[in-house]
Amino acid sequence: MFSIGELSKRTKVKVPTIRYYEEMGLLPEAERTTGNQRRYDKAGLERLSFIRHARDLGFSIEAISSLIKLQDHPDRSCEAATDIATSQLEEVRAKIKRLRTLEKELSRISKGCDGEGVAGDCYVLASLADHNLCDREH
Amino acid sequence: MFSIGELSKRTKVKVPTIRYYEEMGLLPEAERTTGNQRRYDKAGLERLSFIRHARDLGFSIEAISSLIKLQDHPDRSCEAATDIATSQLEEVRAKIKRLRTLEKELSRISKGCDGEGVAGDCYVLASLADHNLCDREH
DNA sequence: TCTTGAACCTCTAGTCACTAGAGAGATTAC
C-alpha cells in the first residue's frame, strides 16, 4: 500500500488530478489510513495508468468512464469500446484536417511581412482584417 | 447604426459572444440607445470581423488583444504582429505533429478489434491498459 | 395609439479538465 504522492510519482499524474479523478468516479474511492490519508495498491496503480494512457490519446473523461465500465464487465460485448476508439480517431482526423488548413493560411500570412515595417502597412494585420485576402475558406 | 442582433448576423458571431468580447476589452464599449441597447457602426463591424477571423485562425483572446493595440497605432513597428503570427504558426505545427502520432496509434488500436468479441478479450481495452502494446511514445 | 412578440438587457452559473492556494492535520526520519 502506498500514498497518493507515491502513486503520483509512479504514474506521473499530479496529486490533485488523482483526487479529481476519484471525485469524477474514474477511480474508486481509495482506502484510508486511520488519519484519513488515501492508500493505494496495484489495482489502483493499473487503473490510473489506464486513465492516463487514454487521456494521453485524447479520450474525454466521459469516454474513459464508459471504457472503465466495460473493463469491469469483461463478459460484455466490446462493441462500445471499438465505437469509442473509432469516433476518437475520427475526431483526431478532423482536427488534423482543420489544423492543416490553418497552417497553410498562417504560413502564407507570416511570409507576407518581414516585421520590419510599421503596423499601418503590415500584411499580417491586413490579412486578419480582411478575409478576402485569404486563399481559401477556413 | 444597427443592433447587436444585426451585428451578430453579419459577422456570424453569437450575441453573448459579442458581449463577452466587449467585457474582455476586445471591442470598445458600444454606444447605447436611450433604452440602454447597444448600437454599432461600420467600425464596430470591422473590428469584430477582425476578431472573428483571428479566432478562426486559432489566435487567443490575449494575442488578439495585442494585435488590436497594434492596429490602433499604425505608426508602431509591426514586429510584434509577425511575432504573434509566427508563434501561432509554430503552435499549430506542433499540434498537428502530436495529433498525427495519436492518429497512428488510435488507428492501430482500432484495427486490432472488430468489436465482435467480449470486453475481456478486447484489443482496444488491452492497449489502453498496457502502454507496452504501443508502437511508439506519445 | 395601442398591443404584441421578438429582441435586448444584466446577472449568475455551467462547461471541461484540471490547477492553485489557504489553512489545518498526518506521517516519517532523525
Added chain:
DNA sequence: GTAATCTCTCTAGTGACTAGAGGTTCAAGA
C-alpha cells in the same frame, strides 16, 4: 520529541464561451 514533508478538504480560477432567469425595450401591424 521535533521538524520537515505530505496530505487533507475546500474554494476559486483558467479560457472562451454557453445557457438560463427574470425583466425591459423596440419595431411593426391593427
